[in-house]
Amino acid sequence: MQKIFLYSSNYSPALQRMHRYLSGLSLKLQIILLPPGSPFSSPASLELRSNDLLILVAENDQEVEVLLRNRIDYEEFRIILILAQQAAVTSNRYMLLSPRLVAYLDHDLPRVAEYLSNICRIQTVTRQVPHLLRTSFNSKGNLTKRPH
Amino acid sequence: MAHILIVDDNTMLCELLSSQLRSADHTVLSALTLQEALQLAQQESFDLILLDVQLPDGNGLDAFQQFAQTSSRPEIIIMTGSGDAEGAKKAIQSGAWSYLEKPNILQNLVSPLTRALEYREEKKRIEQAPVALKREGIIGSSPVINSSLDQVACAAAGGANVLITGETGTGKEVFARAIHENSHRGTKAFVVVDCASLPENLIESTLFGHVKGAFTGADRSATGLIKLADGGTLFLDEVGELPERIQKTFLRVLQERSFRPLGSTREEQSNFRLLAATNRDLSQKVKDGSFRPDLLYRLRSLSLHLPPLRERKEDIRPLCRHFLVRLCERTQVSSKEISDEFFETLMDYEWPGNVRELQQTLEQVFANAIHHPTLFAYHLPAHIRVCTAMQGLTHEEPPPPATAPVSSLHQGRPTDWKSFKAEQERQYLQQVFTYTRGNIKESCRISGLSRARIYQLINLHNLSTQQKVAF
Ligand SMILES: Nc1ncnc2c1ncn2[C@@H]1O[C@H](COP(=O)(O)OP(=O)(O)OP(=O)(O)O)[C@@H](O)[C@H]1O
Ligand SMILES: [Mg+2]
Numbered sequence: 001m002q003k004i005f006l007y008s009s010n011y012s013p014a015l016q017r018m019h020r021y022l023s024g025l026s027l028k029l030q031i032i033l034l035p036p037g038s039p040f041s042s043p044a045s046l047e048l049r050s051n052d053l054l055i056l057v058a059e060n061d062q063e064v065e066v067l068l069r070n071r072i073d074y075e076e077f078r079i080i081l082i083l084a085q086q087a088a089v090t091s092n093r094y095m096l097l098s099p100r101l102v103a104y105l106d107h108d109l110p111r112v113a114e115y116l117s118n119i120c121r122i123q124t125v126t127r128q129v130p131h132l133l134r135t136s137f138n139s140k141g142n143l144t145k146r147p148h
Numbered sequence: 149m150a151h152i153l154i155v156d157d158n159t160m161l162c163e164l165l166s167s168q169l170r171s172a173d174h175t176v177l178s179a180l181t182l183q184e185a186l187q188l189a190q191q192e193s194f195d196l197i198l199l200d201v202q203l204p205d206g207n208g209l210d211a212f213q214q215f216a217q218t219s220s221r222p223e224i225i226i227m228t229g230s231g232d233a234e235g236a237k238k239a240i241q242s243g244a245w246s247y248l249e250k251p252n253i254l255q256n257l258v259s260p261l262t263r264a265l266e267y268r269e270e271k272k273r274i275e276q277a278p279v280a281l282k283r284e285g286i287i288g289s290s291p292v293i294n295s296s297l298d299q300v301a302c303a304a305a306g307g308a309n310v311l312i313t314g315e316t317g318t319g320k321e322v323f324a325r326a327i328h329e330n331s332h333r334g335t336k337a338f339v340v341v342d343c344a345s346l347p348e349n350l351i352e353s354t355l356f357g358h359v360k361g362a363f364t365g366a367d368r369s370a371t372g373l374i375k376l377a378d379g380g381t382l383f384l385d386e387v388g389e390l391p392e393r394i395q396k397t398f399l400r401v402l403q404e405r406s407f408r409p410l411g412s413t414r415e416e417q418s419n420f421r422l423l424a425a426t427n428r429d430l431s432q433k434v435k436d437g438s439f440r441p442d443l444l445y446r447l448r449s450l451s452l453h454l455p456p457l458r459e460r461k462e463d464i465r466p467l468c469r470h471f472l473v474r475l476c477e478r479t480q481v482s483s484k485e486i487s488d489e490f491f492e493t494l495m496d497y498e499w500p501g502n503v504r505e506l507q508q509t510l511e512q513v514f515a516n517a518i519h520h521p522t523l524f525a526y527h528l529p530a531h532i533r534v535c536t537a538m539q540g541l542t543h544e545e546p547p548p549p550a551t552a553p554v555s556s557l558h559q560g561r562p563t564d565w566k567s568f569k570a571e572q573e574r575q576y577l578q579q580v581f582t583y584t585r586g587n588i589k590e591s592c593r594i595s596g597l598s599r600a601r602i603y604q605l606i607n608l609h610n611l612s613t614q615q616k617v618a619f
Contacts, residue, residue, distance in 0.1 A: 002585075040478040046515035050507040073478065075285070075325075076507070078342070086368070095337035095376050098325075100345065101354070107368060111350060118347040122587060 002027070002120050005048060005077070007034040008057035009066040014084040014105055015057045022055070025113055027120045039073070050076040053119070055112075056097065057081075057105075060088040064097075071097055080112060150195035150265050154178040155185040156227065157204050161250065165198065168254060182206045186214055193220035195268055196261070199244075201228040201235060209235060212242045223264040227253055241441040270306050271449070282330055286322060287470045288463035292455045296323065299452050304330030309402075311387075311447045312425040314454030316594055317504030320425035321385060323454060328381040333421055336380030339373050344386035351394055353410050362411025374407050377420035387447065388428035388439060395440045402446050422447070427593060457499040457506065464494050467503060471510045472523075485522040493525040496536040500594045501583050508583070531579040534572065574609040577602075 006022065008015040015036060022031045035042045048054075054077035058064045064083075067074075074097065081099035083089045085106040094102065103112045152174050154162050162178040169176045177192065179185035182203045189197065197215050199208045208226065215224055226239040226247045236247040246260035281301045286293075303310045304327045312320045321340075328338045346354055353362070357372030374382065384390065390398065401407045402422065406415045424447045433439035457464065468486065476483050499505050509529065517527045525533060563571075576595075584590035592599050 041480070045479065046511075046518065049511050050504050072285075078345075092337070092376060095339060095380075098338050098340050100340055100342040108370075110365065114347050114350055115345065119345055122345075122589075 001030045002053070002116075003030045003032060003047065004053040004055060004116070005032050005034055005044075006055045006057070007039045008036050008059075009063050010059070011036040012057070012059045012063070012084075014059045014082070017105060018055065018057050018082050021109055021112075022116075025116065027113075027117050029116065029120065048077070051078060053078050053080065053116075055080045055082060056099070057084075058089070058094065059084040061090055061093075064089060064091075064094045068093065068096055080115070082112070149173045149175065150268070151193060152176045153185065153188060153192070153194045153197045153222070155182070155197060155203065155208065156200040157181065157202075158200075161253075164254065165257075180204070182208065182211050186211065189215055189218045189222070194218075194222040195220065196264055197222045197224045198257075199224055199226050201226060209238055209242065212239070212244065216243060223268055225257070225260055225264065241445075243442075243445045267308070267449075270308055281326070283326060286319070286326055287467050288460065289466070290460035290463045292460050293463060296452060296454060297326075299450075300326050301330065303327045303450050303452065306450075307331075307421050308449040309422040309424070309447050310450045310452055311430075311444075312423065312452045312454065313430075314425075314427060315456050315500075315502055316427050316590065317502035318427075318454040318456060319503050320427070320454060321383070323452060324381075324383050324423045324425055327423060328383075328421070331381070331421065333380050337377060338381050338383060339377040339420075340383045340385055341373055342385050344389040348391050351391065352397070355394070355398070356407050356409050358410035359412045362409070366411070369409070372407075372409060374401060374418045374420065375409075375416060378418040380420060382420040382422050384422070384424040384447075386426060386428075387424040388426040388430055388433055392438065392440070395443050399440060399443045399446065402443075457502040461495055464499075464506065465491055467506055468494060468510060471507050472514065475511065475514045479518075481518060482521075484517075484520070487522055487524045489525045490523050490528065493528055493533055493536045497532045498535070500580065505583060529579070531575050534575065538572070570609070573605065577605055577609065 004022070006015070006019055008018075019031065019033060022029065032044050032047060034040075034045060039045060054074060056067055056074070056079055058067060058081070079097055079099040080101045080103070081094055081097055083094065083102065083104050086104050101112065101115050103109060152169055154165050154169075154176060156162050156165075156178070157180045159180065162180070166176040166178060177188055177194075179188055182205045185197075185199075188194075199212070199215065201208045212224065212226075215222065224244050226235075226244045227250050228235060228247070229250050239247045245264040248256050248260070281297055281304070283297060283300075286297065300323055310324075310327060312323055314320050325338055328334060341351075341355060343351070353366075353370065353372065355372050355374055357370050357375055358366050359369045360366060397407075404415075405419070406417050408415050430439050430444050430447075434441045434444055468491070472484060472486065475481075494506070501508070509532065512529065513523060513527045517523055520527070525536070577591075580591045580595050584594065588599060588602060591597075591602055595602070597605070
């Protein structure tokens, strides 16, 4: 099960919507919601490991700035940044968070699903190794049948 | 002003080119044969060589590497009499700046010449750069890390592309950030392109952006990462995984410094600095035909190789303290003591997953020992403690045969050597799979074992899915 962590500086409608969206995906994900406003204050944060996937949600420029203030705390994680809507975020400063994927909540979520399902696929495939000894993997870890 | 060598058997062309280049303040020598040219290249320090292909005593392309490797490492532009696609490809793949046809050489030379010389100037500046570095977040003072930091300082002072290599978890991204932060682009974005995790169909639109209607589902336009990196740094993480089709498009971006969003007819500009990282052997991938040699050549203007943690074990102690302090601060837990035997145990282990594995181990230890004021070796995972136990064994007589389970090393009678070894192998594999979360590709990379061998061992030790992905 792939763990992903979800965080925003506020318990905003955007965060709630993202949480619902992730929970609705038919992927093998364990979604861990970190307490809005203080990500490291709950026992859930003890499950965070360097290189884990961390989804940050920001409703607007102000929330981006709040995230930026603590960006050093997020550096060791792989960040996916979800912005509420294109209109609410006017500057590109969110790129200072060095996200691996940026998506807009109002129209872009299928890309997030694709990204996550790719990550899960890489993992799921390799997890089932014993059944797949007659198959091989391409360079991205995807399963390909060997020609007979 | 550059020092230039023209290699061509056509005396008239040599004179024409020489006079044009001299009028642009360059110093110029010419040679009519390969032999003469090679001799000159060895005696003088050329910045640039204009090299003909068909020469009386051989083919210029065949001698390319000999010129490229002379002590001044000149930039090389190939000239030829007739269009020859194969020759052009070969020239560019060998690292030539450009491939020009002679009939139009006087007009077409200016742009590649200027770019090649600018690039060379940049390289020189880097080599002379003073070494003073912001290194927050980079811990360690082993000689190898200090020398890597010197290279970071040099790279940060210039603008050349840098390829960072090293095993998984050695800090490639951390060093890439340090180059960015110490460069004049440091306040701008450090844009990461995750070549390994982005699905192939997303990479293109993510990199280049797209216009509305460019493909099904593109109901608005979107800015790509290349544009978002304008003024800053573009970091191609795991560049070895970049699909071949995109390698080609990206090479063009590097050459032209412009790109076209999907579905757009307009070229756009972006002024970014390129850094790339990989834990793959890209030269091998070039040999296999899965990575473009010309792209590798462009990426590797400078290269930085990060040593594995086992070759700088003196860094373990400060790294460990650093991670622990961060964890305590982050979770607002009072600081913890670390016992000497804890460190000693860390030192006995080989850290196949390098700094990341050390960090994740501490995160795990911290979570388990959150209420303990001091960390002891027994807080560490068994596979790490076992190494210390094994070190003790190596100086002793071979153990007598026994049948007791090997995991009870501290509990009485040891087992026979063969079962002991088998158990170690099983534990090691479990540890690798836990670390990579069952990812075979990663496991091969970390362990250095082939895929076939890993499968063999999985069968041999009857490892179940559960065991492999146990978190
Ligand atoms: N010298 C260092 N000082 C402090 N932290 C470090 C150092 N080197 C690595 N780290 C930490 O170790 C972790 C792994 O580093 P990084 O992500 O840069 O490695 P990598 O070489 O890119 O790994 P991979 O090949 O798996 O992507 C990061 O969380 C980073 O903060
Ligand atoms: Mg990395």
